[in-house]
């Protein structure tokens with residue numbers, strides 16, 4: 162009796178006894194103490210009488226299917242015990258209702274019929290996150306964070322970066338999905354990598370997928386894989402990205418670039434953690450942690466209907482917003498020293514100093530391409546100036562990126578070419594120069610690979 166009281170109590174609220182019986186059995190067999198309620202009133206009474214660590218809640222009671230009762234109960238639970246995480250249960254067809262519930266404070270949702278492993282995974286994540294929020298030792302300094310976590314590749318000590326690192330420390334070990342937002346070049350990929358490194362999956366694979374670079378027609382084959390002969394060009398079997406990410410983490414970069422058809426396929430796999438390889442009827446289960454990123458305004462995309470709201474909520478249990486570099490100028494000296502040290506070493510050069518006036522100028526700059534941009538400017542200054550001490554003029558001509566370096570006299574006469582035509586010509590020129598190496602082309606043009614792929618599509622270029 163006493164031992165059972167120590168087990169974490171999970172309140173199961175559903176009017177259907179077959180649901181409560183099978184969920185109770187599942188929870189009991191996995192170290193939980195199930196508490197069953199068949200009505201909203203009973204649920205609220207249990208919440209007052211027992212120690213409840215999480216709630217699994219159905220949305221419909223009696224014969225009504227509007228979900229109204231479910232939303233009311235959720236509001237009552239939140240008012241009564243706001244710290245207790247609530248996971249909603251709903252049918253596939255009514256995910257919109259679950260989304261309403263999430264907006265009203267539920268942590269997450271499950272679709273019925275549920276997969277047992279998914280129920281357990283969500284409960285574990287819910288409990289770990291709840292435990293993290295009450296952690297009194299909120300680390301305040303970079304040193305204290307570095308003692309506990311591996312952030313070795315991330316440079317910076319500004320308050321905004323420290324807040325992000327502290328959140329990563331709190332959530333990395335859970336399986337919570339993380340959405341990373343921020344302008345291009347702010348370090349989203351680096352942050353995704355840090356989440357993986359500090360997770361219990363660190364020894365597993367970290368698979369990065371650039372969704373901006375995958376044509377809609379190839380989405381399934383790329384993500385789920387295919388068997389030889391599944392379609393005309395499938396000359397051999399291909400492992401999909403989800404298969405590669407099994408046991409590790411998958412980083413879905415440029416998630417805002419997914420077309421509507423691919424969004425629904427992505428929602429299904431993230432929801433059910435199951436998929437089928439093209440050309441095979443076997444269903445495969447995947448165990449992976451999902452981290453996604455975008456430089457687009459996903460909130461606005463959801464509002465205007467170009468990004469599915471249910472997918473948005475599947476991705477963003479935790480959201481990290483990386484501030485642009487111009488909002489954390491105090492990190493610039495640290496970044497400058499770090500990059501100059503690395504770059505000088507990789508080019509076999511002496512590491513130059515940066516004059517105080519030059520550093521001040523770098524700190525005042527707006528850096529539209531953020532940290533990637535800063536790195537490029539330092540690289541050029543290092544290679545071109547050849548000085549021991551870099552002065553403001555060593556940066557001035559390079560600061561706004563490649564565009565300002567184009568001498569105006571090599572441009573065509575005004576009226577001869579539109580901006581679009583110049584953009585296309587420059588992309589083609591760099592493709593030729595770098596013999597089709599997309600990474601180098603993107604870097605030379607000062608844009609991300611995803612942004613470059615978008616431009617390929619816009620201009621009808623096949624790299």
Ligand SMILES: Nc1ncnc2c1ncn2[C@@H]1O[C@H](COP(=O)(O)OP(=O)(O)OP(=O)(O)O)[C@@H](O)[C@H]1O
Nearest residue numbers: 315316317345346347348349350351456532533609
């Ligand atoms: N805090 C940091 N410390 C050191 N290097 C950083 C930091 N943030 C970013 N960088 C470096 O800046 C470059 C751009 O970072 P990253 O690719 O992670 O940005 P991103 O936000 O994913 O960009 P995009 O949206 O264009 O894909 C990389 O070379 C990365 O290593």
